[in-house]
Amino acid sequence: MTNVITSNPTIRDIEELLYDEAAFLDKADLDGWIELYTDDGTYWMPVLPDQEDPVNHISLFYDDRVLMEIRRRNLKHPRAASKDYPIRCSHIISNIRVTEQVDEITTVESNFHCLVYYNDRQTTYGGTYRHELVRSDSGLKIRHKRVDLINCDAALNTIIIYL
Amino acid sequence: MSYSTEQIADMVKPTFLHRKIYTDPAIFELEMERIWGGSWIFIGHESQVPNAGDYITLNYGHLPVVMVRDKQLNIHVLHNRCGHKGAKIVDKRDGHVNAFRCCYHGWTYALDGTLAGVPNMKGYEGTGFDRSDPRYNMQKLARYDSYRGFVFASMNPRAPDLKEWMGGAATVMDNLCDRSPEGEVEVAGGVLRYEHECNWKLFLENLNDTMHPMIVHKSVVDAANDYIATLPEDSARRDEAEIIPPFGASYEVFESTGITGFRYGHHYDGGETSIHADYSVDPDYERAMLAAYGADRTREILTYNTHNTLYYPSLTIKSAIQNIRVVRPIAVDKTIIETWSFRLKGAPDSLLQRTLLYSRLINANGSMVGPDDLTAYFRVQQGLASTGNDWIEMHRNFGQDEDQGDRLVNGGTSDLDMRTQYAAWKAYMTNDTPLANQEAQAS
Numbered sequence: 001m002t003n004v005i006t007s008n009p010t011i012r013d014i015e016e017l018l019y020d021e022a023a024f025l026d027k028a029d030l031d032g033w034i035e036l037y038t039d040d041g042t043y044w045m046p047v048l049p050d051q052e053d054p055v056n057h058i059s060l061f062y063d064d065r066v067l068m069e070i071r072r073r074n075l076k077h078p079r080a081a082s083k084d085y086p087i088r089c090s091h092i093i094s095n096i097r098v099t100e101q102v103d104e105i106t107t108v109e110s111n112f113h114c115l116v117y118y119n120d121r122q123t124t125y126g127g128t129y130r131h132e133l134v135r136s137d138s139g140l141k142i143r144h145k146r147v148d149l150i151n152c153d154a155a156l157n158t159i160i161i162y163l
Numbered sequence: 164m165s166y167s168t169e170q171i172a173d174m175v176k177p178t179f180l181h182r183k184i185y186t187d188p189a190i191f192e193l194e195m196e197r198i199w200g201g202s203w204i205f206i207g208h209e210s211q212v213p214n215a216g217d218y219i220t221l222n223y224g225h226l227p228v229v230m231v232r233d234k235q236l237n238i239h240v241l242h243n244r245c246g247h248k249g250a251k252i253v254d255k256r257d258g259h260v261n262a263f264r265c266c267y268h269g270w271t272y273a274l275d276g277t278l279a280g281v282p283n284m285k286g287y288e289g290t291g292f293d294r295s296d297p298r299y300n301m302q303k304l305a306r307y308d309s310y311r312g313f314v315f316a317s318m319n320p321r322a323p324d325l326k327e328w329m330g331g332a333a334t335v336m337d338n339l340c341d342r343s344p345e346g347e348v349e350v351a352g353g354v355l356r357y358e359h360e361c362n363w364k365l366f367l368e369n370l371n372d373t374m375h376p377m378i379v380h381k382s383v384v385d386a387a388n389d390y391i392a393t394l395p396e397d398s399a400r401r402d403e404a405e406i407i408p409p410f411g412a413s414y415e416v417f418e419s420t421g422i423t424g425f426r427y428g429h430h431y432d433g434g435e436t437s438i439h440a441d442y443s444v445d446p447d448y449e450r451a452m453l454a455a456y457g458a459d460r461t462r463e464i465l466t467y468n469t470h471n472t473l474y475y476p477s478l479t480i481k482s483a484i485q486n487i488r489v490v491r492p493i494a495v496d497k498t499i500i501e502t503w504s505f506r507l508k509g510a511p512d513s514l515l516q517r518t519l520l521y522s523r524l525i526n527a528n529g530s531m532v533g534p535d536d537l538t539a540y541f542r543v544q545q546g547l548a549s550t551g552n553d554w555i556e557m558h559r560n561f562g563q564d565e566d567q568g569d570r571l572v573n574g575g576t577s578d579l580d581m582r583t584q585y586a587a588w589k590a591y592m593t594n595d596t597p598l599a600n601q602e603a604q605a606s
């Protein structure tokens with residue numbers, strides 16, 4: 001059965017969600033961030049450009065709700081040595097466009113730059129996001145986010161938080 | 164500064180190590196020459212170059228080399244340098260060629276490194292230049308050999324044979340391969356490259372340091388257990404729940420796994436048991452193993468359970484997980500760690516998927532385990548700049564290692580792994596034939 005969509009999200013609705021997500025990550029607030037995802041939501045950061053498979057190939061991140069929940073708790077744990085340092089981020093998202101609208105799923109692609117200041121070092125990450133958004137009773141939510149770093153296959157240092 | 168052999172020998176005491184071992188660029192250069200140049204270094208796996216002309220490039224220590232399969236299907240490990248002006252010949256991480264061709268002046272080489280062509284030979288007439296002189300070839304490394312598909316090379320013409328060098332530690336590589344119903348593994352699922360801002364030895368020392376997991380990994384174990392506790396009892400089984408919590412095992416559990424050390428610096432923890440011993444077994448995999456090996460041998464293979472095995476200094480493997488980590492030193496305080504995963508030939512896809520999940524959960528740049536380890540190494544690297552104390556200590560269970568002839572054995576929380584590594588370090592660095600552990604310990 002195909003659901004009938006009465007109104008697809010506007011580009012303004014989409015921007016609002018993406019900027020809300022960026023604001024939570026800028027503050028390293030995973031408690032707020034996780035609420036933007038559906039219960040079956042996933043977060044994927046491949047290690048190859050054009051990587052097709054998160055399960056039969058290694059990735060930098062591939063988290064479902066279980067790992068998001070563990071990560072959310074880990075970030076606040078007083079004995080996580082790698083989290084002893086403040087994590088400050090600044091995300092800029094641009095070039096936002098809807099690339100697909102199928103039933104309830106809106107696929108959105110954008111470009112991002114993200115500065116992460118952590119352990120006395122500022123790192124610049126950049127690349128593209130692909131969000132799959134879904135309408136729910138509580139508004140627009142993220143069902144899947146794919147982060148393609150332009151240097152995903154380089155020897156990277158620790159990536160301390162979702163980008 | 165430069166060091167005399169005696170000064171270097173004095174940096175390794177039976178229960179102390181000098182901080183300059185980790186911080187002095189001059190020591191690092193000597194290590195590249197004497198340890199990395201003297202021992203066998205892991206290059207790659209034969210499955211990465213299945214056909215003639217297939218190659219991979221990498222750094223041996225910090226020297227560029229290429230592993231290639233020639234037209235007779237033999238594998239060679241060559242210096243990645245043109246015989247003419249010295250340009251690096253191939254620069255992709257992997258690929259396929261019919262012959263090597265330098266990008267600069269077009270000199271070409273056969274797949275075994277032999278110079279095949281020089282453009283415009285006219286200007287060389289009467290100059291004494293002899294194109295057939297092997298000095299113009301891409302040079303072969305002094306030694307290369309493989310064990311069950313794992314290719315190693317050595318700069319040292321006098322290195323012992325690979326099998327002799329591996330000694331009793333070869334059992335673990337056998338176990339990794341025997342876990343395949345066909346007895347063979349192949350590289351699969353890509354590689355993670357992780358920059359570590361620390362000396363290469365700090366990574367190695369952590370492998371069988373079982374006094375750290377309950378401290379360093381408490382945060383992820385607590386986070387996982389806290390979350391698991393919120394789930395209903397009938398929740399589906401998750402591999403994460405088998406992989407993460409054992410990192411918080413007690414001192415007693417880690418003590419019971421034991422550490423075994425060998426000549427040339429190799430060692431492993433576990434054997435009869437390890438923190439991977441209680442993983443579920445895919446019934447399809449078990450059936451394939453039983454069909455291939457029968458019940459007794461299958462049990463023997465699957466209950467041999469090690470955690471980390473180090474082939475000093477470049478390769479560490481997890482046979483029960485089927486992943487390996489490869490050490491690529493860059494500078495005294497910078498190292499790249501590569502994580503590769505293996506498919507057990509003839510096993511269901513679920514096995515490779517678990518290997519990749521493990522690598523992602525434990526070893527990835529974005530994981531919640533590796534970054535805490537790296538933070539500890541980073542702090543050691545920073546702390547050792549201090550001149551307040553020139554020595555680090557390694558006393559645990561000193562004088563109590565049990566000599567079993569070809570190996571030394573002690574409890575899992577002992578510093579046997581440190582004693583094993585630094586006996587080899589001292590022997591290589593003082594240009595001695597690496598000593599048996601027991602001789603080194605007595606000195």
